[in-house]
């Protein structure tokens with residue numbers, strides 16, 4: 001695949017012109033009703049009833065459009081638009097449909113719906129591409145319910161076996177294998193696709209989830225790559241006791257130990273360049289009673305950095321610091337997920353730049369601080385992403401918002417890029 005494209009084909013321009021802002025926006029609104037939170041966001045966590053309902057709606061729309069719907073062992077959904085050459089490796093476009101526990105109406109689902117709008121636009125413009133195009137909705141990207149993200153894409157890409165996830169226990173106590181079986185059982189008639197089939201290219205549209213595009217007055221980012229992530233689970237063991245009677249010297253207070261550990265870790269993560277991202281997002285206290293000394297605390301660590309060496313260096317220091325800080329309690333530290341920094345090599349970032357510029361949009365290159373399924377797709381084929389702005393850079397919150405025009409602009413760039421790719425030999 002050549003790395004440079006200077007102009008867009010007529011078919012790509014026609015596809016972009018056929019994107020309907022209204023149709024795309026209506027689809028975003030319809031999806032937001034499933035698991036809708038009164039305050040604007042959604043809860044549509046992976047493999048829940050809401051996820052299953054959203055999948056059913058998407059499948060209904062796909063069938064109405066004549067797309068071939070299939071699913072794989074990880075419940076990744078594929079909606080295929082055939083090409084002239086049915087044997088050619090397809091172009092994939094999409095993202096994930098699951099949300100954070102209290103998430104927004106755009107993170108993930110926007111990418112699936114922008115890809116679906118591309119299918120509508122191709123029909124309206126009467127375009128038949130050389131390669132098939134698959135709209136894809138990956139399973140459990142967020143990791144908010146089952147504590148490891150990008151499950152579907154990592155399995156599809158052959159990077160993690162599905163078996164590794166099956167015994168994971170969700171934040172609601174559900175076992176991953178059961179939730180997966182329930183989701184697969186909801187669509188018994190769908191043909192089952194094997195994992196790890198060849199793909200020609202993968203393009204993922206997403207909201208930026210940060211403030212750069214909005215601040216700089218830009219319409220589109222051509223994403224250059226994704227920084228590395230390490231997730232850990234820390235369990236601190238203390239001893240339960242009476243809050244009113246136990247003298248200080250006798251206490252093994254797991255919560256006090258956790259507070260010390262987190263404080264020391266914040267010191268470890270100090271970074272004058274502000275490249276390090278360190279978050280403790282979940283803290284569970286047992287027995288969680290006002291007058292009992294906490295006997296056990298579990299907390300999660302989300303640690304990110306664009307540089308693999310730094311991720312490794314500080315990552316290994318984390319464990320040492322925790323063991324020291326929790327004394328006289330004890331701790332176990334488990335790495336639950338690791339994703340290496342992944343540059344998008346190949347033609348897609350420059351294709352997105354070219355497409356955006358040809359459509360009169362202001363575009364710049366940007367690295368992603370969030371992880372995405374494109375990180376795993378990049379192990380299979382040339383991959384890339386485009387970002388659209390989101391209000392105040394807010395994401396993973398019901399406050400998430402992009403305008404109908406911003407959403408449509410991203411879908412136009414996607415449609416043009418996908419047509420270029422799908423017409424390549």
Ligand code: GLV
Nearest residue numbers: 142369370371372
């Ligand atoms: C994805 O949702 C991430 O946390 O980066």
Ligand code: MN
Nearest residue numbers: 107108141206
């Ligand atoms: Mn996302």
Ligand code: MN
Nearest residue numbers: 100107142396
């Ligand atoms: Mn997310």
